[in-house]
Amino acid sequence: MKKNLENIFLIILFLMTLSLPLSEAIKQITFYLLIFIGIFIFYQNKLTIIKDKIFWSIIIFLLFSILSSIFSEYETEIKSIIKSNLDLIRIFILFLIIRTLPFFTYNSIKKYFIFPLYISFIIAFIWGFYEKYFNNYKVFKLHSIGHVNHSAIYLVLIFTISLSLFFYEKEKFTKYFSLIISILSVIGILSTGSRAAIFSLPIIYFLVLILENKINLYTILLPSFLVLIIGLVFYFILHDIWFLKKISYGFYPSGREIIDKIAIKKWLEGPYFLGIGPGNFKFIDGNIYFPDLNSKHLHHSHAHNTYLNFLVERGIVSLFAYLFFLLSLIYKFIKNNKLIFSKIGIIFIIINLIISFVNTTFHHENALLMCLIWSFALNQVDNKSKYEKN
Incomplete structure (x- = not known):
């Protein structure tokens, strides 16, 4: 029974990972199944959650997020409170479960997480590539991920994983499969035209080289x-005008500085510790703060900045708890930077911290993918002897 439950958990993990960029319905069903089976495995094996700084930062973040919904000046119905907080609650529950489960090995993670992640990415990439370049869509995006900026962040995460495994792996199939995924993800990132994602590519590349101790003339000149x-x-071939147009903007903020100012001005009105409630940024009327400015940026669904979005919606306590969560993770990973998932986890945190200045990064599939990698990394740190490279 015990072994059967572990196998079922791994199979469902495989299906959920496979569904990430492809099917919202399958993702939701398998997500809940993983949580329920994981809780049952905890009960059966008398496991307990590790209560360290990482755990308590999560608890504080979620607690103040829920309180911000309850005391919000906007929607305070039970339905809206659950809806606005459920996504991150589920993600963090699964994060804590996977971190603690004792049966993971490097090979099981590769088989039930990495490979389905690669397969689903290839399908979503071909789908998105066809829609843009053969069906005349303006932007490239991955099917279930949705918005072009969210798709670009997902592609950045895929690029980080595949490039890291290309340099780490000795087994040829995984090594060159990872190389193919790396190349496709770069093409996908360029196709999105997301400047934050595009400009993050060299940062990720050199971080991987540093962590894998692979810096030399060959590894610098060949990718260039x-x-x-x-x-x-x-x-010359794809004639991607969207890509060229976006790149021509360089680091110009394209109106997002107005959204940032609206977020700050709204937060300064209070409540400072609780904010206006998750998902309520859409109710802010920017005309109040910029009455003479006729701009589409005066009404927006979110702040296009993770830090300001958490600050204005969830309050300063949740924002600090989130940052403390990331800093606690990176401290633990740096102490164990010889482990492959610790290396990927470090890069995820750094890139997340950078892109968060211009996009909301920590939600939906992107937050889930980051937390899965971080939970595997913590699992690897806590169970080093069980993880074998081959």
């Missing part, structure tokens, strides 16, 4: 040549 080739293909 490949990027040049890909760029020429985008210009």
